[in-house]
Amino acid sequence: MAKLKRSRAVSAPSRAQVLVERFPLRKVVQWSLFVLIALGVGLGSWKTFTLPAAERYTAAQWRDFVVLGIAQGAVYALIALGYSLVYGILRMINFAHGEVFMAGAYTSFFFADAMHRDGFLNREPAVALSVILLTAMTGSTLVAVLLERVAYRPLRNAPRLVPLITAIGASFFLQYTFRGLFGQQLRGYPRFDFLRGKWHPFGIPILRTQVVVLFVVALSLGFLSWFVAHTKTGKSMRAVAEDKEIASLMGIDVDRVIVTTFALGGAFAGIAGVLFALVFEYVHWFMGFFPGIKAFTAAVLGGIGSIGGAALGGILIGVAEAVGPPLLLAGAHVPSPFQLKDVVAFMVLILVLIFRPGGILGTGEREKV
Amino acid sequence: MPASFLLRRALRSGGVGGAVLIYLAMVGMLEKFAPLDLVGTALPLSRLLVLSAPAVAGYVAVRPRIHAGEVQRPTAGPAMAAGAAAGAAAGAVAVAWMVLVRTIGVDALRGIFVSVTEGALGVLAFGLGPAAGAAVLVPAAAAAGAVGAAVRHVPGPVARALGLALASTLLFALLQRIVPTVLFELGLDPYWMYDRVHGGLTYLGALVVLGVSGVGSWQTAARRARVERRIREVPPEARRAVRLVGVAVLLLVLWVTPQLIGSVLSEIMGTVGVFLLMALGLNIVVGYAGLLDLGYVAFFAAGAYTLGLLTGANLVTAFGLVPPAIVAHLDFWAAVPLVMLVAAVVGLLIGAPVLRLRGDYLAIVTLGFGEIVRILVTSNWLKPLVGGAQGLRDVTDAAIFGIGFRDPQRFFYLVTGFCLLAIFVSRRLANSRVGRAWNAMREDEQVAEAMGISTTNYKLLAFATGGALGCLSGALFAVKLGTIQPGSFEIPVSITALAIVILGGMGSIPGVVVGALILMGLPGLLAEFEEFRFLMYGAVLIAIMILRPQGLVPNVRRMRELQEEERLQDAWLRAQEARGEALTGAGEEGS
Numbered sequence: 001m002a003k004l005k006r007s008r009a010v011s012a013p014s015r016a017q018v019l020v021e022r023f024p025l026r027k028v029v030q031w032s033l034f035v036l037i038a039l040g041v042g043l044g045s046w047k048t049f050t051l052p053a054a055e056r057y058t059a060a061q062w063r064d065f066v067v068l069g070i071a072q073g074a075v076y077a078l079i080a081l082g083y084s085l086v087y088g089i090l091r092m093i094n095f096a097h098g099e100v101f102m103a104g105a106y107t108s109f110f111f112a113d114a115m116h117r118d119g120f121l122n123r124e125p126a127v128a129l130s131v132i133l134l135t136a137m138t139g140s141t142l143v144a145v146l147l148e149r150v151a152y153r154p155l156r157n158a159p160r161l162v163p164l165i166t167a168i169g170a171s172f173f174l175q176y177t178f179r180g181l182f183g184q185q186l187r188g189y190p191r192f193d194f195l196r197g198k199w200h201p202f203g204i205p206i207l208r209t210q211v212v213v214l215f216v217v218a219l220s221l222g223f224l225s226w227f228v229a230h231t232k233t234g235k236s237m238r239a240v241a242e243d244k245e246i247a248s249l250m251g252i253d254v255d256r257v258i259v260t261t262f263a264l265g266g267a268f269a270g271i272a273g274v275l276f277a278l279v280f281e282y283v284h285w286f287m288g289f290f291p292g293i294k295a296f297t298a299a300v301l302g303g304i305g306s307i308g309g310a311a312l313g314g315i316l317i318g319v320a321e322a323v324g325p326p327l328l329l330a331g332a333h334v335p336s337p338f339q340l341k342d343v344v345a346f347m348v349l350i351l352v353l354i355f356r357p358g359g360i361l362g363t364g365e366r367e368k369v
Numbered sequence: 370m371p372a373s374f375l376l377r378r379a380l381r382s383g384g385v386g387g388a389v390l391i392y393l394a395m396v397g398m399l400e401k402f403a404p405l406d407l408v409g410t411a412l413p414l415s416r417l418l419v420l421s422a423p424a425v426a427g428y429v430a431v432r433p434r435i436h437a438g439e440v441q442r443p444t445a446g447p448a449m450a451a452g453a454a455a456g457a458a459a460g461a462v463a464v465a466w467m468v469l470v471r472t473i474g475v476d477a478l479r480g481i482f483v484s485v486t487e488g489a490l491g492v493l494a495f496g497l498g499p500a501a502g503a504a505v506l507v508p509a510a511a512a513a514g515a516v517g518a519a520v521r522h523v524p525g526p527v528a529r530a531l532g533l534a535l536a537s538t539l540l541f542a543l544l545q546r547i548v549p550t551v552l553f554e555l556g557l558d559p560y561w562m563y564d565r566v567h568g569g570l571t572y573l574g575a576l577v578v579l580g581v582s583g584v585g586s587w588q589t590a591a592r593r594a595r596v597e598r599r600i601r602e603v604p605p606e607a608r609r610a611v612r613l614v615g616v617a618v619l620l621l622v623l624w625v626t627p628q629l630i631g632s633v634l635s636e637i638m639g640t641v642g643v644f645l646l647m648a649l650g651l652n653i654v655v656g657y658a659g660l661l662d663l664g665y666v667a668f669f670a671a672g673a674y675t676l677g678l679l680t681g682a683n684l685v686t687a688f689g690l691v692p693p694a695i696v697a698h699l700d701f702w703a704a705v706p707l708v709m710l711v712a713a714v715v716g717l718l719i720g721a722p723v724l725r726l727r728g729d730y731l732a733i734v735t736l737g738f739g740e741i742v743r744i745l746v747t748s749n750w751l752k753p754l755v756g757g758a759q760g761l762r763d764v765t766d767a768a769i770f771g772i773g774f775r776d777p778q779r780f781f782y783l784v785t786g787f788c789l790l791a792i793f794v795s796r797r798l799a800n801s802r803v804g805r806a807w808n809a810m811r812e813d814e815q816v817a818e819a820m821g822i823s824t825t826n827y828k829l830l831a832f833a834t835g836g837a838l839g840c841l842s843g844a845l846f847a848v849k850l851g852t853i854q855p856g857s858f859e860i861p862v863s864i865t866a867l868a869i870v871i872l873g874g875m876g877s878i879p880g881v882v883v884g885a886l887i888l889m890g891l892p893g894l895l896a897e898f899e900e901f902r903f904l905m906y907g908a909v910l911i912a913i914m915i916l917r918p919q920g921l922v923p924n925v926r927r928m929r930e931l932q933e934e935e936r937l938q939d940a941w942l943r944a945q946e947a948r949g950e951a952l953t954g955a956g957e958e959g960s
Contacts, residue, residue, distance in 0.1 A: 024825070029717075029718070029721035029722050030721070030722045033722055092729070093729050093732075093733065110481050150911075151911050151915075154915045155914065155915060158914075158918070160727075160728055160729060161659070161661050161728050161729065161732075162914050162918060163914075164661065164728075164729050164732055165661070165867070165871060165910055165914050166910060166911045166914045166915065168663065168864065168867070168907075168910060169868075169906070169907045169908070169909065169910025169911040169914070170907065170910075170911055171907070172861075172864055172903050172904070172906060172907035172910075173904060173907030173908055173910075173911065174907075175903070175907075176901070176903045176904035176907065177392075177396055177904065180395070180396030180397045180398070180484055180900075180901070180904065181395055181396055181482055181483070181484065182481065182482065182483060183483035289860075293733070293736065293737070293740075296733060297737075300730075329750075334750045336748070336749045336750070337750075339744065339747070339748045339749060339750070340744060340745075340748055340750065342740060342741075342744050343741050343744050343745065346737035346738075346740055346741050347737075347741070349733070349734065349737050350722075350723070350734050350737055350738070353723065353726055353730050353733075353734050354722045354723060354726075357726065357727075357730060
C-alpha cells in the first residue's frame with residue numbers, strides 16, 4: 001500500500017492532467033458564459049446609447065422604464081415574501097405560491113365587480129379598496145393554509161424533491177380548479193376612477209396606480225418586518241426557522257407556526273394579487289404562474305429567507321425586466337424587444353443561481369450533509 | 370375503539386367526502402362526465418364519482434388507529450355503521466349545498482361559478498327532482514360508505530380478486546371506443562358486450578367481464594405460489610428462450626395493432642408513443658439520476674425545430690410560404706443522429722453551469738431554460754429562422770424507400786420502433802456501471818462523491834442521454850404533425866412527462882409505459898377527460914407523492930430507497946409485537 005502511494009507520488013501528472021484539473025469543464029463553461037453575457041450586455045447597451053438620435057430613447061423614457069420596473073418589482077417583492085417566509089421555515093420551495101396570488105386576485109374580483117356595477121366602487125373608493133384587499137387576503141390565506149394542510153404537511157419529513165413535486169402538482173391543480181370554477185376567459189378588473197392619470201411627486205410624473213402600489217408595498221413590508229422582529233408569533237417563527245426540533249422543545253407549536261407562516265405569506269400574496277389586478281386590469285386562471293416564478297427569482301436574488309432581500313430582489317428583477325430589453329436589444333435592432341422581457345428575468349435567475357446562489361443579502365448557506 | 374371516537378371520525382371524513390362532492394360538481398366534472406355511460410345507462414362515470422366519494426369517506430373513516438402504543442381496529446359491525454354514517458354525512462353535506470344553491474338561484478350563481486348548472490345538480494340528485502334526489506342521495510351515499518368500510522373486513526384474497534375484477538370492468542368500460550373496434554376487426558360481434566347506442570358495457574357484458582376476471586384472478590392467486598416455484602425451477606437457458614418467445618409475441622402484437630385499431634386510434638397511439646418516448650428520456654434524468662428537470666420541453670422543442678430545419682420546412686410569411694433563413698434538405702434518417710447530437714450539446718450547455726445546484730434550485734433553473742426556449746421560438750427576433758408564432762409548415766416526412774410515415778398507422782410503427790430502442794437503451798444503461806453510478810448519486814450525492822464517482826460528469830451524462838431521447842420525441846412529433854407550432858412547447862408538456870414518470874414510478878420502465886398509456890391514452894380516447902387533463906395530472910402528482918411515492922409499477926430498488934424508513938419502523942414494530950407480552954409485563958423497563 002505504502003509502496004503504491006509512493007510510486008503515485010513519483011510519477012508527475014502530465015500537463016494535460018494538470019490543466020484539466022485546474023480548469024474543469026463546469027468552470028470553463030461557467031466563465032465563458034459569464035464573459036459572453038458581460039460582452040453582450042456591454043455591447044448591447046453601447047449600441048443602444050449610440051443609436052442615431054431619432055431612434056434613441058429619451059431620458060424621460062428611461063425614467064419611465066425605471067419607474068415601471070420599480071412598481072412592477074414591488075408586486076414581485078410582495079409575492080417573494082411568501083416564498084421567503086416558507087423557505088426560511090421549511091427549506092422548501094412553495095411552487096404553488098403563484099397560484100395563491102392568483103386566488104387572491106380572483107376572489108377579490110367578484111367583490112370588486114359587484115361593487116363596480118353597484119357604483120359603490122367609485123362612490124366610496126377607500127372603503128371599496130379595503131373590502132377588496134380584505135377579500136383577496138382571505139381568499140389567498142385560505143388557499144395557502146389548505147395547500148399546506150393537504151399537500152405539504154403529510155410530506156414534512158420526505159426527501160427534498162418530494163414536496164417540490166407535490167407543489168408543482170398543486171400549482172397545476174389550483175390553476176385548473178380555478179379554470180373549472182370560474183371559467184377560462186380573461187375577466188376585466190374594474191377600474192377606480194381616482195386611479196386614472198398621473199401624480200407628480202418630486203416632479204416626476206408617475207401613474208397613480210403605481211404610486212398606490214408602491215405605497216401599499218412599502219406599508220406591507222414595514223408591517224412584516226415589525227411583525228417578525230417584535231411580536232411573539234414572529235419570534236417563534238424565527239425560532240422554528242432556526243431549528244424545528246429545539247423550537248418544539250421550547251414549547252413552540254411548530255405546526256401552528258408553519259400554518260401561520262403560510263397564512264402570512266398568503267395574505268401578502270393576496271395584497272399583491274389586488275395590486276397586480278389594479279395595474280393590469282384583468283384576472284385569469286394562469287395569471288399567477290409567471291409572476292410566481294419571477295417572484296421566486298426575486299427571493300433568490302435578494303437572498304431567500306430574508307425580508308429585505310425579497311424587497312431588494314423584487315425591485316431589481318422588476319427593473320431588469322423593464323430596462324433590460326430596450327437597453328440590451330434595441331441597439332442590436334432586435335424586433336419587438338419587449339417580447340423577450342421574460343428571457344431577461346429568467347437569465348437573471350439562472351445567473352444568480354450559478355454565480356451567487358446565496359443571493360445578494362444571503363449568507364451563502366451550504367447544503368447540510 | 371370507542372363509539373364516540375368512531376362517530377366523530379366518521380363525521381369528519383364524511384364532511385371531507387361531501388366537500389369533494391361539491392368540488393366535483395362546482396368544477397364541472399360531474400356534468401361533463403354524465404354522458405359517458407360505463408355500464409348500460411345505470412352507471413355513467415359521473416354517478417360512479419358521486420358514489421365513490423362517500424365510499425372512500427367510509428373506507429377512510431374506519432382506518433385503524435394507533436392508540437396507547439397499540440393498533441386498534443373497529444370490528445365489522447361498528448365499522449359498517451361508521452362507514453354508513455360517513456357516507457350519509459357526505460351525502461348530507463352535498464344535499465345542504467344543493468339546498469343552498471337552490472335558495473340563491475342557479476342562474477345567479479352562474480355569474481360567478483360557471484359550472485354550477487342544472488346538469489350538475491341533476492347528477493347529484495340522480496336525475497330526480499330536488500326533494501326526491503335528496504331522498505335518494507343520502508341513503509345511496511350511506512350505502513356506498515358502508516361498502517367502503519366493509520372493504521377493510523373482506524379477507525385479503527377475496528378483496529384482491531374482487532378489486533381486480535372491478536378494476537378490469539372499469540378498464541373495459543373506459544376502453545369502450547377501442548375494444549369494440551378490435552373485436553369487430555377480429556370478426557367477432559362486439560354488441561352483446563358493448564351497448565351500441567350508449568357506448569358503455571351492456572349489463573351482460575359487465576357481468577361477464579366481472580365474472581371472468583374475478584374467477585381468473587382468484588384462480589391465479591390460488592396457484593400463485595406453485596406457479597412462482599415452477600418459474601424459479603426453469604433453467605436459465607430455457608428462461609432466455611421463453612423471454613425471446615415473449616419478445617417475439619410482443620412484436621407480433623405490436624405489428625398487428627394498427628390494423629386492428631384503425632386509423633383514428635392509431636393516431637392517438639402515435640401521440641401516446643411520442644410522449645412515452647419523451648417520458649422515457651425524462652425517466653433517465655429524474656428516475657435514474659434523480660435530477661428534477663422541469664424544462665424538459667426545451668429538448669422537445671429543440672428536437673422538433675432542429676428536425677424541421679434539417680430536413681426542410683417552410684415559413685408562413687406575407688409573401689406566402691418561404692424556406693427559413695437556414696435550412697438543409699437531409700433525409701430523416703441522416704437528420705436523426707444530428708438531432709440527437711444537438712440534443713446532447715443542448716443538454717451539456719444547460720447542464721454544465723447548473724449541475725452543482727441543489728435539487729430544488731436545479732428544478733427551477735431548468736424551468737427557466739424551458740421558458741427561455743419557448744419565448745425565443747415564439748419571438749419575432751428568430752422569426753426568419755423558426756417562424757415565430759406561426760411556426761414551421763411542411764416539415765418533410767420521414768420515409769423508407771419512398772414510403773412515408775405520416776399516415777397514422779405507419780407512424781405507429783416508427784414511434785414504436787424508437788420507443789423499443791429507447792427501452793432497450795434505458796434497460797442496458799440502468800444495469801450498467803453508469804446506471805449504478807446514477808443510483809448511488811441519487812441515493813446520496815455526498816457519499817457517491819466520496820466513493821469516487823464524479824457526480825458532475827454523471828449528471829451531465831444523464832442530461833445528455835435524457836435530452837437526446839427528448840429531442841428524438843420532438844423530432845417524431847414534428848414528423849407526425851408535419852407542422853411545428855410554438856404553442857405545442859409550453860410548460861404543460863414538461864408537466865405531462867413528469868406526471869407520466871411519477872405515476873408509473875420513477876426509474877421503472879414498465880411504469881413509464883403504464884403511465885403514458887393512462888395519462889395520454891385516456892384523454893385521447895375519451896374526449897370527456899380532455900378538459901380536466903391537467904387538473905388530473907396535478908392531482909396525480911400530489912396523490913402519488915403522498916400515498917404511493919414509488920408509483921404504480923415501482924422499480925424495486927427505488928422502492929427500497931423510499932421506504933427504507935418505513936421498513937425500519939415496521940421491523941421495529943414487529944420486534945415490539947414479538948416482545949409484546951414481556952413489554953406490557955414490565956413497561957418501565959422497556960422504555
